[in-house]
Amino acid sequence: MSETKKNLLPQVFEPLAIVVILGLFLIPTLTVINLSPITQENKHDNVLGATSSPHSIGIEMLNENDEIFVSDTLRKKRDGEYVYSAEVGPRKGEKEYSKPAFRITNRSSSKQKLVVDGYADSTSPSNFSLKIDGIWYVLRDGSRKMYEREIVLESNATKTVYISTYSDSNILFKEVFTVNISAR
Amino acid sequence: MSKLLRRILKISIAPAVVMIAGKLLGIIIANIVYKLDFFIDNQIQGIFSIQLYYTDSTITLLVNSVSNLIMVLALAIPTFYFIVKTSIYQSAFENPRTIVKITRLNIMNWITKDDTSFLSIFIWSSFLLIASLVTIAQVIQGTCYGWVGIIAGVLALFGIWGTVKTFEVEIDKIYPREEKLYR
Numbered sequence: 001m002s003e004t005k006k007n008l009l010p011q012v013f014e015p016l017a018i019v020v021i022l023g024l025f026l027i028p029t030l031t032v033i034n035l036s037p038i039t040q041e042n043k044h045d046n047v048l049g050a051t052s053s054p055h056s057i058g059i060e061m062l063n064e065n066d067e068i069f070v071s072d073t074l075r076k077k078r079d080g081e082y083v084y085s086a087e088v089g090p091r092k093g094e095k096e097y098s099k100p101a102f103r104i105t106n107r108s109s110s111k112q113k114l115v116v117d118g119y120a121d122s123t124s125p126s127n128f129s130l131k132i133d134g135i136w137y138v139l140r141d142g143s144r145k146m147y148e149r150e151i152v153l154e155s156n157a158t159k160t161v162y163i164s165t166y167s168d169s170n171i172l173f174k175e176v177f178t179v180n181i182s183a184r
Numbered sequence: 185m186s187k188l189l190r191r192i193l194k195i196s197i198a199p200a201v202v203m204i205a206g207k208l209l210g211i212i213i214a215n216i217v218y219k220l221d222f223f224i225d226n227q228i229q230g231i232f233s234i235q236l237y238y239t240d241s242t243i244t245l246l247v248n249s250v251s252n253l254i255m256v257l258a259l260a261i262p263t264f265y266f267i268v269k270t271s272i273y274q275s276a277f278e279n280p281r282t283i284v285k286i287t288r289l290n291i292m293n294w295i296t297k298d299d300t301s302f303l304s305i306f307i308w309s310s311f312l313l314i315a316s317l318v319t320i321a322q323v324i325q326g327t328c329y330g331w332v333g334i335i336a337g338v339l340a341l342f343g344i345w346g347t348v349k350t351f352e353v354e355i356d357k358i359y360p361r362e363e364k365l366y367r
Binding site for chain 2: 010014017018020021024025027028029031032033034035036037038039040041
């Protein structure tokens, strides 16, 4: 009986040894594949695992009263995407009208790029622009052509954005001008 | 447990450790030499739970290539050492001229004992082949430089050739070729 038990041990250990040998070939191979680095973007998670805005752009309405630009609204479409719209009242031709519309802040430590474009609900020959630090970003010109513009914000910078309109002739009716703002 | 299995187990540990250590060392060297910032991510999906990554693809390519090259070289050097040692031993056994050359070069201690078996060479070559295949696969995937893949391929071929040659030498010991017996 004890003789049978003695002979069984090698038979039990041999398959295990084969598995161990296979493991010795397989584990280094998998480890090497796992150690091979990949390329991916950094995740922007805070310590609790909640994702904060990857763009770190803040937009704040200024709500200043104006005779021409009224009922302006700012809506957040999704993370890093905003829609600003304003009702532009009847106005005289050959005169520029502008108003501080909103304030944009880059809260991150790196440069951020904002892409803006705009459109009006009318066929009037009005020019619509945004003005930042004296620089004009024409979004719609007198020929009703629309443009996409890029605004670069330095880290921790805050800029006041003015909305502006101009037309050669008198505008006798209300228009709604909409600006799409998206962080890239 | 059979003696062969025990010997395989004993011999396989060293190249397995060298393979992992070579890759790890390559990553560390690349990071230190090129002063790189690396990141570690926890993956919930897939086989691997921890993933090393870089934010720039050119840096990933560089680190992966350097680490693969060091891993392949770390496996190739001992493999070729064993092959050359066995060849010199066998040649010295058959040819007195080799003994003279060895004495001149003062490498007599290389051939004083036959402690390298065919099994060692076979196992080391197998690991070299695996490492080379992983490298070549990564070259095809575009995550490793082409010239690293070529070096790995050439070393693997030399490793296979050396193993086959050693096998022939071992076979000759058991079944000597007729022309050798009746010279």
